[in-house]
Amino acid sequence: MYKLFNKQRYNKQSDLVKKYGNYFTVDVGIQEINPKDITGLSLPEKIIKKDNKMKALRKSVLEIGWLDKFPQTLCLERLPTGKYTVSSGGNHRSYLANELGLERIEAFISIIVPENMLIKGMGEIEELFEEQTLVSKEAKKIGDWLNSKGIHAENYKKENELFDSLCNREREIFKEIDDIVYKVAKENNLIKASDRYDRCF
Numbered sequence: 098m099y100k101l102f103n104k105q106r107y108n109k110q111s112d113l114v115k116k117y118g119n120y121f122t123v124d125v126g127i128q129e130i131n132p133k134d135i136t137g138l139s140l141p142e143k144i145i146k147k148d149n150k151m152k153a154l155r156k157s158v159l160e161i162g163w164l165d166k167f168p169q170t171l172c173l174e175r176l177p178t179g180k181y182t183v184s185s186g187g188n189h190r191s192y193l194a195n196e197l198g199l200e201r202i203e204a205f206i207s208i209i210v211p212e213n214m215l216i217k218g219m220g221e222i223e224e225l226f227e228e229q230t231l232v233s234k235e236a237k238k239i240g241d242w243l244n245s246k247g248i249h250a251e252n253y254k255k256e257n258e259l260f261d262s263l264c265n266r267e268r269e270i271f272k273e274i275d276d277i278v279y280k281v282a283k284e285n286n287l288i289k290a291s292d293r294y295d296r297c298f
Contacts, residue, residue, distance in 0.1 A: 105132075105195040110139040110174075110182045114209065117177065121215070121278045122207040125292035127168050129201045130181065132194035135173065137182025145188050154189050158197070165190060168203035175208045177287060208292070210282045218277040229270045236263035 113136070114120065138145065145151060157164075165171065171187030183191050187204060194202045215222065239260045243250040251257065282288050 105135070105192075107135075107142050107192075108137045108182070110137045110184065113137040113176060113182045114174070117209060117211040119212040121210045121212065121274075122174065123210060123275065123279050123282050123288075123294070124205070124207050125288070125294060126206065127203055128206050128291060128293075129203055130173070130206070132191060132199055132202055134179070135181045135183065135191045135195065137180075138188045138191065139183045139185070140188045142192070145192050151189050151193065154193055158193065163194070163197070163199060163202070165203060169205045171202070171204040173204045173206055175206055175287075177209060177211065177285075181206075206292075208282055208287050210278050210285075210287060214285050215278065215281050218281055222274055222277055225270050225274050229267055232263050232267050232270065236260060236267065239263065 171190050172183065172185045173181040173187065173191075174184045175181050181204075184207065190202070191204075212219065239256055243253065243256055243260060246253065279288075279294055
């Protein structure tokens with residue numbers, strides 16, 4: 098049986114992050130966190146607490162308990178303050194976990210790294226983004242050309258190899274940017290011992 102605890106006061110996700118200006122994020126994977134540390138929602142609280150999705154979630158929790166099979170879809174951004182805000186999904190679970198007084202839940206965590214912390218690395222990042230724009234444009238051009246050949250596209254070995262090479266380079270560029278941002282996050286003590294550096298590529 099669950100008790101209802103005092104309601105957490107939430108801020109808008111947009112209000113919480115705008116104070117940091119432009120920022121990058123570093124994904125550190127699925128972790129256990131205390132729902133009390135979630136201070137922001139990306140959807141209006143008045144809608145979340147009464148909609149059909151919340152009704153279904155409450156019913157499920159009452160019947161089978163808290164069983165989140167997809168914590169990777171409860172997406173939280175960790176602010177430089179150490180608190181969290183919901184980003185792309187998980188508003189209902191975050192709200193209900195707090196209401197029920199749960200001490201630990203699993204969520205997918207991304208760390209906010211303000212751009213002003215990246216003064217040393219911004220030059221390199223900007224160069225990488227410029228290269229990525231050119232690479233992406235060229236890859237699209239070749240990809241469109243190959244698509245125009247239909248079932249005969251596989252006969253153009255040179256063009257296919259170039260397309261694959263460009264796509265691989267674009268992935269490498271994003272990895273290099275991630276590495277720079279992660280390094281800065283670590284230097285500024287935004288990384289915890291429990292954090293696991295998860296690349297998207």
